[in-house]
Amino acid sequence: MFSIEANQLTKQFGTFTAVDHISFQVNEGEIFGFLGANGAGKTTAIKMMSGLLLPTSGTAMIAGFDIRTQSKLIKRNIGYMSQKFSLYGDLTVFENMQLFGTIYKIPRKELKDRIMNSLRELDMEKQADTLVDSIPLGWKQKLAFATAILHRPKIVFLDEPTSGVDPIVRREFWKLIYLAASKGVTILVTTHYMDEAEYCNRISIMSEGQIKLIGTPDELKKKMEVNTINDVFVKFVKR
Amino acid sequence: MSVSAISIKGVNKTYEGKIEALKDINLDVEEGEVFGLVGPDGAGKSTLFNILTTLLLPDSGQIKVFLMDAVRDYKSIRQIIGYLPGTFSLYPDLSVQENLDFFAVMYKSDIEENMSLIEPIWKQISPFKDRKAGKLSGGMKQKLALCCALIHRPSILFLDEPTTGVDPVSRKEFWDILKSIRQQNITVVVSTPYMDEATRCDRIALIQDGRIIGINPPQTFINNFKGKLYTFKSENIFSLLKVMEQCPLNCNYYPYGEHCHVAFYEDMQEALPKFEAFLQEHHQTYETITPIDPSVEDCFIEIVTHSN
Numbered sequence: 224m225f226s227i228e229a230n231q232l233t234k235q236f237g238t239f240t241a242v243d244h245i246s247f248q249v250n251e252g253e254i255f256g257f258l259g260a261n262g263a264g265k266t267t268a269i270k271m272m273s274g275l276l277l278p279t280s281g282t283a284m285i286a287g288f289d290i291r292t293q294s295k296l297i298k299r300n301i302g303y304m305s306q307k308f309s310l311y312g313d314l315t316v317f318e319n320m321q322l323f324g325t326i327y328k329i330p331r332k333e334l335k336d337r338i339m340n341s342l343r344e345l346d347m348e349k350q351a352d353t354l355v356d357s358i359p360l361g362w363k364q365k366l367a368f369a370t371a372i373l374h375r376p377k378i379v380f381l382d383e384p385t386s387g388v389d390p391i392v393r394r395e396f397w398k399l400i401y402l403a404a405s406k407g408v409t410i411l412v413t414t415h416y417m418d419e420a421e422y423c424n425r426i427s428i429m430s431e432g433q434i435k436l437i438g439t440p441d442e443l444k445k446k447m448e449v450n451t452i453n454d455v456f457v458k459f460v461k462r
Numbered sequence: 463m464s465v466s467a468i469s470i471k472g473v474n475k476t477y478e479g480k481i482e483a484l485k486d487i488n489l490d491v492e493e494g495e496v497f498g499l500v501g502p503d504g505a506g507k508s509t510l511f512n513i514l515t516t517l518l519l520p521d522s523g524q525i526k527v528f529l530m531d532a533v534r535d536y537k538s539i540r541q542i543i544g545y546l547p548g549t550f551s552l553y554p555d556l557s558v559q560e561n562l563d564f565f566a567v568m569y570k571s572d573i574e575e576n577m578s579l580i581e582p583i584w585k586q587i588s589p590f591k592d593r594k595a596g597k598l599s600g601g602m603k604q605k606l607a608l609c610c611a612l613i614h615r616p617s618i619l620f621l622d623e624p625t626t627g628v629d630p631v632s633r634k635e636f637w638d639i640l641k642s643i644r645q646q647n648i649t650v651v652v653s654t655p656y657m658d659e660a661t662r663c664d665r666i667a668l669i670q671d672g673r674i675i676g677i678n679p680p681q682t683f684i685n686n687f688k689g690k691l692y693t694f695k696s697e698n699i700f701s702l703l704k705v706m707e708q709c710p711l712n713c714n715y716y717p718y719g720e721h722c723h724v725a726f727y728e729d730m731q732e733a734l735p736k737f738e739a740f741l742q743e744h745h746q747t748y749e750t751i752t753p754i755d756p757s758v759e760d761c762f763i764e765i766v767t768h769s770n
Contacts, residue, residue: 260629261600306627357481359671360504386627387655389502389670390759391766394716401700415629416656418719422699440720451719453630460631 224287226251226378226409227272231281234267241267243432244281249425251377254400254410256420259429260460265413268429269380272411274298286377299327302371306383310367312356316347319355320370327374341369344402361392368399372408379403381412385419397422417453426452428459435459465528467493467618467649468514473523475509483509485672487523491651496644498663499653500758506672507653508548511622514651515545528617541569544616544648546607548623554596558587558606561595562613569614579646580609583639601632608639612648619643621652625659637662657759668762675765683761688768689714689725691756692734695749696722705744711737714767718760722748725756725764 227249234242242264249255259265270276272283274294283290286300310319317338324334342348345365350358355366364384372379381400385393397419404410412423420426420440427437436443436459440452447455468491475484484506491497499507512518513525516536525532527539552561562584566573577584583605590598595606604624611619621640625633637659644650652663660666660680667677676683696702699717706715712727726733734751741748756764 260631261627360502383627387503387623389505389655389766390657390763391716392502397717398700398703415627417630421720422717456630457634460629 229283235279256423256426263429264432302376302379304371317351378409420452469526495664496650498666501669542617544611544619546621559591565610571614618649660758687756693754694751
């Protein structure tokens, strides 16, 4: 079974087709890079896949659930993190994780263990009682990721998670992504950093609502006869 | 002799008495150059922009813009600068044309007279000149904002992260536009979190945690790289991170796109065979290890890891 399976997924807003019959599959534990220019339709597609927006036509199965009829079950089984920082600044690190864990109905005793484990992985145990507003951006982003996977979702959607983050923390962030994927979590990630596209197992490139290219980074570079994903992107968009 | 377009001496800024946004900033921007402030979010770039554009007062220090004092002569400075803030700041309910007219009137500037300056950009948005600004795509909004910031032919143009969250092709287009603005003898100060864009500037200041950690032309940063940088390909660029924690050599390893980068601080004749032996001992498969010239990103990583 695929973790994500989109079939002719389409969304129209009036006469404008934001997502135009996209079909693709993502395997369990795969890191899938969902690339495209601004306005290509990535965010709309992610909203449909996370059960926030109904498609005009077509469908997608997310962790085995149908986005048209089982959006509640989907929300329970996915994690989501966006470019906009999504934690509460005037709650502490621990309180933020506690809040999200409680919303997902993680039993109280178990929740505390999970939070402490997760803070250990982030090397942030000492910051448990620090207000989120006063920690650096890169740490916030790592914390937001840890919070998004606290309820052990099968799939996590990351929408430009590293935008504006410094080069060292970006790499630490990707280390967390790899760690999660090695535990079987499927990752769908968007980014404008083309070096990060190289870190994905497979990538797709969207343009005008359609998926125009899909494959491993090496396959796409070979196909377009260039040396980097940046060049793939540039060559592709210029055509 | 070139005039300093901007001179900053010992500037500090603290928010709410505790968050130190800028710590002892000193820098000069020369007339006619493209000067880049390169650093991550939260480094203090926007605070510095707000002080330079006279929107925010520093706690201490001195700022001169074309010899005018940023605190005392703020009104005169505002006449000669253009500012593209990090967030969209035009009127969404006015049309494209109305926005441009508005800014031209505010600056008592004549659109016809300055059209030559903005024409290459204006041509791309004028087909939509009756559309409300709020209804434009992200790229178009930005081009309109640039036209509005230039319509009074400023001596200095400030751009706060104009390419953040923008795809690589549009980013390249935007930098080509900046190049053409520079040719009109306008000094450009631009901030970016993208290290690769640093090479498009004449000089850059690397900024981190409110401090400037280096000011140089991009090539000088590269020439000053202390380590010996090598690159290789490996199947496991991230699992290698864990393995490298045990590496006995004085080196810094990090993933770099599809490649692995290692900066060595050792005599390479001995270090390279030792490194290969280490990789083999830990059952790592890799392809040929070759020396490579550092990028600005490599330089940033070196400076930050070494200062810690």
